[in-house]
Amino acid sequence: MRLMRALVTLAVLLTAWHALVWATGLPRFILPGPLAVADALQRNAGLLAQHAATTLSEILVGLALGVLLGTASAILLASVRGARRWLMPLLVVSQAIPVFALAPLLVLWLGYGMASKIAMATLVIYFPVTTALFDGLRRTEPGWLDLARTMGASGASTLWHIRLPAALPALASGIRVAAAVAPIGAVIGEWVGSSSGLGYLMLHANARMQVDLLFAALFVLGAFAVALYAATDALLRRALPWLPDSHAFDEKD
Amino acid sequence: MRLMRALVTLAVLLTAWHALVWATGLPRFILPGPLAVADALQRNAGLLAQHAATTLSEILVGLALGVLLGTASAILLASVRGARRWLMPLLVVSQAIPVFALAPLLVLWLGYGMASKIAMATLVIYFPVTTALFDGLRRTEPGWLDLARTMGASGASTLWHIRLPAALPALASGIRVAAAVAPIGAVIGEWVGSSSGLGYLMLHANARMQVDLLFAALFVLGAFAVALYAATDALLRRALPWLPDSHAFDEKD
């Protein structure tokens, strides 16, 4: 049932895309039609699969690292008053720095291998996770904090047993955003310099005006994003069963 | 007091930066020291101000549009069951599409003027706002919904008077992220095509190896991000006075 709905969704989107191309008469090198892309997808299946594997592993490692680091930073921010003052501005600035300014530094320190790409993906994922969790940690029900205080809980214990679980819904929200932006993080990482990955393939295809291949790669990337988002959403809702939730991403009919 | 703390923070960060450059012996063309950047900042003040003005207006308009569109989308997602199924995957995909693939399309439709940059900034801001608010809307206290139901509220009225206010803290969280990523959105927009703005200036400086100018522009961009984040944070907390908040960004001593 859900699979069927997904297929219908896909079909409608493809038709809309086709109609758009057809109606606006956009040239192939600006926006190829779905048929051309499907053709490119099929012709380059092997190539795409190979580059997709690279990108996927970057995404997954980046997501894991970003979530870990983000969680750690948010906890640090929430628990150490000093950290808040010093780290937060730094964090915010980190989001405003375009990759090409950092690229030589990253390459110098991490080389041209996987590490620099993962670092970029991590950086992209890091911020939404950190702010979302930090925001959640800021907003613990005061009654619970009072309770913990009278029970003689240390700050660390309150954080771990009360504030953190209470902020998990906010963290989940951040992770959902992170899951959706993780693919672009990996692709940006590949701009730092690489010889494989979907980002590499896309830049390449773009420069060579192989626009149908570019869109085929985009399609794969989009599929990753949706799959990752849906998986994360399902997982998170399973992990937080006590949460009220009126609309799930994969709701039943 | 707060100003002084901000200045101290800045001073310490600059010292740390200086120490990093000094200790690692990084060459000037990879990471210039703060003194070189300060010098460039001062020498190019006029140039920077002029480009910064462009970027700032893009950021502000993009932020306003992104927040508006994101709020509207989240409300649509939360209220119309169909929208959830169709729009959510589309939204997620939109986050995974690297800008250069969209650039020709955007430019074709919006031209090389301000519009395409604002569109990019909007696109970057849109998603965190949408998911954060949507997540908030999903999590309304069920008792309030029951109350609204017995009071004979329509779905729209419940959304407007109960679910939306209850989700404002989540929206605030999204807007905070948006404020921090807005500058990079504008800069990405400027890469797509432009003849002014900090992003343009940075590309130029990068190509001409004027690394100190590049970092001076980065510095301005970072300052924008921090200022925007702090302003948004202060504004949001003023707008949501009923929220528990243990750590404000600009907390008093």
Place this chain on the structure above:
Amino acid sequence: AQDKLTVLLDWFVNPDHAPLVVAKEMGFFKDAGLDVELVAPADPNDPPKLVAAGKAELAVSYQPQLQVQVGEGLPLVRVGTLVSTPLNSLVVLADGPVKSVKDLKGRKVGFSVGGFEDALLGAMLEKAGLSLKDVTLVNVNFSLSPSILSGQVDAVIGAFRNFELNQMAIEKHPGRAFYPEEEGVPAYDELILVANKAQTNDPRLPKFLAAVERAVLYILNHPEEAHAAFTKGRPELNDELNRRAWADTLPRFSHSPAALDAARYARFATFLKARGLIKEALPVDAYAVTLK
């Protein structure tokens, strides 16, 4: 034992890099006792920085950029030449209204920021009796051909004659190129190899250049086999566009990669100084050498 050598390309692998790729694929480097790794960055401005920082031995760069970078104090020297003519050109639609550089007056010119497009265009415009003030420059980043094909700009500067022209032809909108060296800009080497100034007596470098020279000659003598070697394992490089670009690039490879025309560099330095891109024209031997 093989000596490891890291070479940073200026961009993703493309036919401009044929001699390097072929030398690697055909084992010429190995024959010279070198284990060469070719690394492709996404930003052409990074490789010179990284070589200057000692992260790699060699980088593929451009003569004008080198002269600007040296002016900014980067410790770099040219040690070899890959493509010994300019590739950069000003391109318009063949059937468009712009028949000569003069016709650009009041029009939009797209460019992908390389750092000296304005200098190039300025010189070309001045020869035609115009100036930079008569056109609007728009950064279109990596979308040179699409921006001109879709009519967003009337011309692009920074288009490679071996590439963008073919691209446009394939899209059935052939372009017309104005060549800088015919429009008032001194000739220069488009693609060169740069090394760190402190490393000019690295014994691996002459061996490397010898292998590159061998590859250039091999490409000239055996174009079919060379092309097969070039596309081996890179199927995305074996399409119509890349095949055409391959053919157009072949005659432009320097037949003598190690050779240096110092007068040409001096001439171009004067040009750059006149356009305000460098403060002073350094002596050529400060940044370009012939290895012994």
Place this chain on the structure above:
Amino acid sequence: MHARVLPAGVPAPVSVTIASARLTYGGAPLFEDLSLRLEPAAVTCLLGPSGVGKTTLLRLIAGLTDLEPPTTVTAGDGLPLAGRVAYMAQQDLLLPWLSVLDNVLLGAKLRGERRSPALVDEAHGLLERVGLPGRAGDRPAALSGGQRQRVALARTLVERRPVVLMDEPFSALDAITRLRLQELAAELLAGRTVLLVTHDPLEALRIGHFVHVMSGGPAVVGAALEPPGVPPRAPDDAAVLAMQGELLRRLAG
């Protein structure tokens, strides 16, 4: 709605009959074949041990849970109950972002009704009568537990519904305030069909026309006690005190 067409906001009295009610949580029936009739224009009180299912039954009548077959809930006039029930839940469910006055007037706002000066006056009057004069502008967070409960009571009373369901409406009030508010409720709810859950036998006997005890597992509702006289009876009414023994016996069941 009935409430609208009658003058002076007095709704037409209507009886409510719950028949063959059945409700299961995780397989085990909470109640089965339970029936209860609410006489028109009378106050029916419901007592019973904690956890027996009183709140669940109220929610069922309020239309807040899906009816498990063969449950039926019917109004005496044959029309649907929806839109004619006011429900005061066990928690106060005040909206933290609204002032006390706005919380009281929430129903009108949710139904998009004009906020007439008469309505506002009525709300102010009610707030005064529940003992909160001058607190109309405060946020709920500044109220004590009992004050919050009184605001919730005012919110329920201001609704002109023919059927009123109240779940322990006076549980957080001191004895004196409680007596006063019992009288207020009896006065304002005269002519309406009321089901009031309480744990206080005296309270039930004071203001109930009919007093039922719910007990057992699966739970059933016992026959009504009908204290003589017109509520609100005096706290030291002899009949009330006499019946208290019988009621306590039933409760001890």
Place this chain on the structure above:
Amino acid sequence: MHARVLPAGVPAPVSVTIASARLTYGGAPLFEDLSLRLEPAAVTCLLGPSGVGKTTLLRLIAGLTDLEPPTTVTAGDGLPLAGRVAYMAQQDLLLPWLSVLDNVLLGAKLRGERRSPALVDEAHGLLERVGLPGRAGDRPAALSGGQRQRVALARTLVERRPVVLMDEPFSALDAITRLRLQELAAELLAGRTVLLVTHDPLEALRIGHFVHVMSGGPAVVGAALEPPGVPPRAPDDAAVLAMQGELLRRLAG
């Protein structure tokens, strides 16, 4: 802590004295120069109109509000009170993500104490005695209001604190359960210094050694009523009933 060094978890009795207590909300004093002494090893009951400041006073003793000078809160043994107070708030404050058992054992978890089988047995025993056998594994969301309150009670009783503050601990319970739990509390709290806020005069007279009424604005605490006999007194104890009139008179002010 005292509780640790005494055998069998019986803490040494300690008196608590509140003197010259002063608390202002927004300029207006809620109470001023208020004093109250909690006798060691006795149950002191506090009654008073809703909103008079009972909860505020409890929070002050629990150390949850900053003391406004010249307020002093001192223990009879001269040692600080912090860490020796158990506080049962007016809201149940159960953590939704923990099972009932884990909520009961929250204090031990927060203090990082080992969860000994003896402790778990004690928690199970308490849950059984508050009438929730077999519910140890449930989430709080599956409990009725009264059941939640009983879990909070068990959580307070399992803490071995010499001073116990309880804010309307039985307000959501039916008469029968309430009597049973009053007895349970009286039994388990024997030897501890207890301050119990309640709205039920009979309850106060049944289980209190001392019964105070708080009233007025700024509020003061009146002299103690001392019902004769040893609590828990029988509900129909003649002395209790005799004193009820006096207490009600004091409450009516």
